[in-house]
Amino acid sequence: xxxxxxxxxxxxxxxxxxxxxxxxxxxxxxxxxxxxxxxxxxxxxxxxxxxxxxxxxxxxxxxxxxxxxxxxxxxxxxxxxxxxxxxxxxxxxxxxxxxxxxxxxxxxxxxxxxxxxxxxxxxxxxxxxxxxxxxxxxxxxxxxxxxxxxxxxxxxxxxxxxxxxxxxxxxxxxxxxxxxxxxxxxxxxxxxxxxxxxxxxxxxxxxxxxxxxxxxxxxxxxxxxxxxxxxxxxxxxxxxxxxxxxxxxxxxxxxxxxxxxxxxxxxxxxxxxxxxx
Amino acid sequence: xxxxxxxxxxxxxxxxxxxxxxxxxxxxxxxxxxxxxxxxxxxxxxxxxxxxxxxxxxxxxxxxxxxxxxxxxxxxxxxxxxxxxxxxxxxxxxxxxxxxxxxxxxxxxxxxxxxxxxxxxxxxxxxxxxxxxxxxxxxxxxxxxxxxxxxxxxxxxxxxxxxxxxxxxxxxxxxxxxxxxxxxxxxxxxxxxxxxxxxxxxxxxxxxxxxxxxxxx
Amino acid sequence: xxxxxxxxxxxxxxxxxxxxxxxxxxxxxxxxxxxxxxxxxxxxxxxxxxxxxxxxxxxxxxxxxxxxxxxxxxxxxxxxxxxxxxxxxxxxxxxxxxxxxxxxxxxxxxxxxxxxxxxxxxxxxxxxxxxxxxxxxxxxxxxxxxxxxxxxxxxxxxxxxxxxxxxxxxxxxxxxxxxxxxxxxxxxxxxxxxxxxxxxxxxxxxxxxxxxxxxxxxxxxxxxxxxxxxxxxxxxxxxxxxxxxxxxxxxxxxxxxxxxxxxxxxxxxxxxxxxxxxxxxxxxxxxxxxxxxxxxxxxxxxxxxxxxxxxxxxxxxxxxxxxxxxxxxxxxxxxxxxxxxxxxxxxxxxxxxxxxxxxxxxxxxxxxxxxxxxxxxxxxxxxxxxxxxxxxxxxxxxxxxxxxxxxxxxxxxxxxxxxxxxxxxxxxxxxxxxxxx
Numbered sequence: 001x002x003x004x005x006x007x008x009x010x011x012x013x014x015x016x017x018x019x020x021x022x023x024x025x026x027x028x029x030x031x032x033x034x035x036x037x038x039x040x041x042x043x044x045x046x047x048x049x050x051x052x053x054x055x056x057x058x059x060x061x062x063x064x065x066x067x068x069x070x071x072x073x074x075x076x077x078x079x080x081x082x083x084x085x086x087x088x089x090x091x092x093x094x095x096x097x098x099x100x101x102x103x104x105x106x107x108x109x110x111x112x113x114x115x116x117x118x119x120x121x122x123x124x125x126x127x128x129x130x131x132x133x134x135x136x137x138x139x140x141x142x143x144x145x146x147x148x149x150x151x152x153x154x155x156x157x158x159x160x161x162x163x164x165x166x167x168x169x170x171x172x173x174x175x176x177x178x179x180x181x182x183x184x185x186x187x188x189x190x191x192x193x194x195x196x197x198x199x200x201x202x203x204x205x206x207x208x209x210x211x212x213x214x215x216x217x218x219x220x221x222x223x224x225x226x227x228x229x230x231x232x233x234x235x236x237x238x239x240x241x242x243x244x245x246x247x248x249x250x251x252x253x254x255x256x257x258x259x260x261x262x263x264x265x266x267x268x269x270x271x272x273x274x275x276x277x
Numbered sequence: 278x279x280x281x282x283x284x285x286x287x288x289x290x291x292x293x294x295x296x297x298x299x300x301x302x303x304x305x306x307x308x309x310x311x312x313x314x315x316x317x318x319x320x321x322x323x324x325x326x327x328x329x330x331x332x333x334x335x336x337x338x339x340x341x342x343x344x345x346x347x348x349x350x351x352x353x354x355x356x357x358x359x360x361x362x363x364x365x366x367x368x369x370x371x372x373x374x375x376x377x378x379x380x381x382x383x384x385x386x387x388x389x390x391x392x393x394x395x396x397x398x399x400x401x402x403x404x405x406x407x408x409x410x411x412x413x414x415x416x417x418x419x420x421x422x423x424x425x426x427x428x429x430x431x432x433x434x435x436x437x438x439x440x441x442x443x444x445x446x447x448x449x450x451x452x453x454x455x456x457x458x459x460x461x462x463x464x465x466x467x468x469x470x471x472x473x474x475x476x477x478x479x480x481x482x483x484x485x486x487x488x489x490x491x492x493x494x
Numbered sequence: 495x496x497x498x499x500x501x502x503x504x505x506x507x508x509x510x511x512x513x514x515x516x517x518x519x520x521x522x523x524x525x526x527x528x529x530x531x532x533x534x535x536x537x538x539x540x541x542x543x544x545x546x547x548x549x550x551x552x553x554x555x556x557x558x559x560x561x562x563x564x565x566x567x568x569x570x571x572x573x574x575x576x577x578x579x580x581x582x583x584x585x586x587x588x589x590x591x592x593x594x595x596x597x598x599x600x601x602x603x604x605x606x607x608x609x610x611x612x613x614x615x616x617x618x619x620x621x622x623x624x625x626x627x628x629x630x631x632x633x634x635x636x637x638x639x640x641x642x643x644x645x646x647x648x649x650x651x652x653x654x655x656x657x658x659x660x661x662x663x664x665x666x667x668x669x670x671x672x673x674x675x676x677x678x679x680x681x682x683x684x685x686x687x688x689x690x691x692x693x694x695x696x697x698x699x700x701x702x703x704x705x706x707x708x709x710x711x712x713x714x715x716x717x718x719x720x721x722x723x724x725x726x727x728x729x730x731x732x733x734x735x736x737x738x739x740x741x742x743x744x745x746x747x748x749x750x751x752x753x754x755x756x757x758x759x760x761x762x763x764x765x766x767x768x769x770x771x772x773x774x775x776x777x778x779x780x781x782x783x784x785x786x787x788x789x790x791x792x793x794x795x796x797x798x799x800x801x802x803x804x805x806x807x808x809x810x811x812x813x814x815x816x817x818x819x820x821x822x823x824x825x826x827x828x829x830x831x832x833x834x835x836x837x838x839x840x841x842x843x844x845x846x847x848x849x850x851x852x853x854x855x856x857x858x859x860x861x862x863x864x865x866x867x868x869x870x871x872x873x874x875x876x877x878x879x880x881x882x883x884x885x886x887x888x889x890x891x892x893x894x895x896x897x898x899x900x901x902x903x904x905x906x907x908x909x910x911x912x913x914x915x916x917x918x919x920x921x922x923x924x925x926x927x928x929x930x931x
Binding site for chain 1: 336340341349362364367370371374375378381382385386388389390392
């Protein structure tokens with residue numbers, strides 16, 4: 001009876017002391033904030049912050065090399081959580097969404113393309129098979145890049161689900177024609193074309209492309225639209241989303257997102273913390 | 278000398294812990310997705326198995342086994358046969374104690390010295406503790422070399438068996454990680470992705486390793 | 495018979511369509527379009543403007559730096575525009591559009607016969623550069639640069655490439671048959687410029703008569719050897735040719751001059767002769783026009799800048815033509831329309847009516863692409879990484895060293911567009927590298 005008790009007792013004591021010694025020798029100070037910040041982050045490891053996943057961002061935030069608002073998909077909610085853990089104020093920038101600067105669903109093909117069915121590969125061949133060399137090729141590289149289910153190919157043309165978009169910028173990088181732009185939600189009016197061709201050339205291949213008629217420039221009271229290189233370009237600093245140019249545009253190239261965003265509950269934009277609009 | 282070489286080959290290849298004895302499958306499937314991780318895990322297991330074999334041998338020979346050099350027999354056994362001092366029923370719990378301590382120390386060492394490996398192994402590092410392969414090798418040593426005439430030979434063979442078991446584990450987990458790294462990129466039916474296909478591959482590897490049967494003793 | 499050791503395929507030759515057609519000079523078309531970027535290196539700078547009158551052989555764009563050559567007018571007439579247009583490779587550059595006056599008046603100073611043996615090395619190289627000579631085998635690398643190796647890289651062998659391994663093409667073959675004297679003279683000039691006394695001319699064994707013609711034109715005591723090589727694609731690729739003829743291997747990322755060799759195409763040799771001896775700039779080049787989409791396949795001497803449309807119509811373009819390829823079928827570029835010009839690197843224009851009907855399938859891991867790669871590359875592995883988008887691994891997998899010869903694509907039983915994947919990967923890598931900086 002006694003020996004087993006001694007054996008186990010002695011061994012337990014010996015190993016206990018050994019472990020204690022080892023824990024002093026191999027002491028590592030861990031900042032518990034890293035784990036707490038990591039738990040507050042969305043955990044999708046999308047890489048939008050530019051760092052190696054959510055753990056990477058947590059480490060950077062605690063070490064001070066990243067701002068508490070760095071997680072774009074997390075948005076305001078996550079920024080506040082992280083700021084609380086770090087004990088600082090969160091200055092949140094306005095939420096942005098991806099806007100597709102093209103409406104050319106019905107643009108035809110210049111040639112029969114027989115290569116790999118991705119936009120990046122097709123763009124290598126004489127700037128893509130579409131008649132408009134600035135517009136959407138339609139093989140869906142953008143939809144494949146989106147990890148938030150916010151981009152879908154409907155009948156061969158991308159549609160942004162603005163409710164789900166977290167402006168991680170993956171679609172911006174994926175599109176070889178650079179057709180996506182991240183624009184604050186409060187800006188409701190956009191030019192959905194990027195063609196620099198003359199109006200006549202555009203008219204021949206696309207019914208909704210910008211023909212540089214300058215009606216928008218003429219009617220704008222805020223000096224926010226200008227036609228440069230055959231394309232209407234917005235100055236978002238000056239634009240108030242009044243929508244006058246939308247009514248004037250003869251081809252429907254300039255679109256207002258007011259109704260769709262109202263319907264989705266995204267507009268008017270509520271900004272709780274910063275008080276800026 | 279020859280018996281040592283044969284012992285090493287036997288435990289590393291012929292009676293490989295994973296592919297012949299089917300022990301240690303949890304870290305095998307869990308950590309074989311990347312080659313670097315697999316190598317790290319394999320090296321950790323070699324260390325734990327060797328140290329565990331050594332320490333558990335000492336504890337077994339001098340505290341648990343009913344032999345002449347049992348400490349209790351030497352202290353209290355005047356007049357009684359050595360077989361009275363048979364505490365081998367404590368083997369399991371004592372071995373677990375030994376192994377748990379060793380693994381804890383390995384964890385602490387890794388966390389301080391190689392943090393990336395520590396983080397990438399994650400939960401699988403403490404799982405070496407409850408890993409049947411490590412307890413298995415300790416118990417196997419007891420079975421094969423527990424009661425022997427030469428103490429030093431018994432010790433040497435036990436440690437070698439532990440080391441060889443670890444090497445065998447490293448070989449197989451590294452091979453598996455090489456296969457799985459490439460498998461990742463293929464079009465695998467969703468139902469088979471990940472562990473299911475890994476098990477099928479492991480089964481095929483086990484078949485291949487059966488080719489070693491008959492080598493040595 | 496000598497050949498290169500690794501890989502290679504044997505595509506059907508189809509050379510019978512145009513083998514027998516003797517070289518025919520195409521008369522000046524009504525319009526020529528001259529891109530300023532027809533060569534590897536910095537694009538040239540236009541020196542004429544709208545309304546300027548030009549003579550044939552006059553410089554219309556000057557060289558821009560050392561690795562650059564001037565561009566000359568290939569007809570006499572009036573410049574109607576200098577405008578940006580897309581090129582064959584998709585990029586955009588200035589194009590000089592000239593309306594021909596039908597007179598073909600040569601510029602002053604051209605056509606004056608010179609004795610090259612009296613000319614010093616610098617004068618020879620300057621003559622080659624001022625004539626705008628570039629490699630006519632397809633790469634269009636400025637020849638004077640190749641003829642001016644740096645002092646720390648001695649050259650001991652000049653190889654003349656008379657292989658023409660691409661199916662359908664026969665212009666180099668006809669050049670060797672009909673203009674062997676000019677080619678031989680060009681060879682001698684290049685040997686002098688490089689300071690070598692050893693040269694090898696390589697000809698594939700399907701051109702026995704060209705081989706004999708060349709052999710009878712160059713004398714053995716000049717240090718020149720003519721060799722017959724086994725027919726295998728891509729024997730005409732620089733590195734494969736060097737390996738087959740000298741046994742030397744050029745490591746990936748390095749040049750032939752790193753193993754002491756310079757390789758030139760036979761048509762380039764002729765252009766060098768023309769430039770140095772006849773003082774004629776590069777304004778025309780041999781082009782094979784063939785395929786089932788032309789009624790009269792031919793080997794034409796085409797003025798640089800002639801529109802593909804004009805060349806094909808002249809040879810009887812079938813309106814049912816579905817595809818037009820510039821170059822050979824293995825490495826050539828398919829065109830979206832026929833408004834592109836013939837440039838210095840255009841060796842062939844192929845018109846096809848019948849198109850094979852297949853869809854690419856998945857990779858079946860047969861490994862044939864790896865077996866046939868002449869550079870010992872592992873196409874199947876590269877494609878797996880490219881499909882997964884693993885840009886960091888492209889360099890170690892040697893995706894960047896691929897010469898896009900098309901051997902793997904030709905061999906693939908699943909008809910996968912392997913070279914297209916490689917092109918996409920190279921573009922991806924360039925963008926990724928630029929972003930990293």
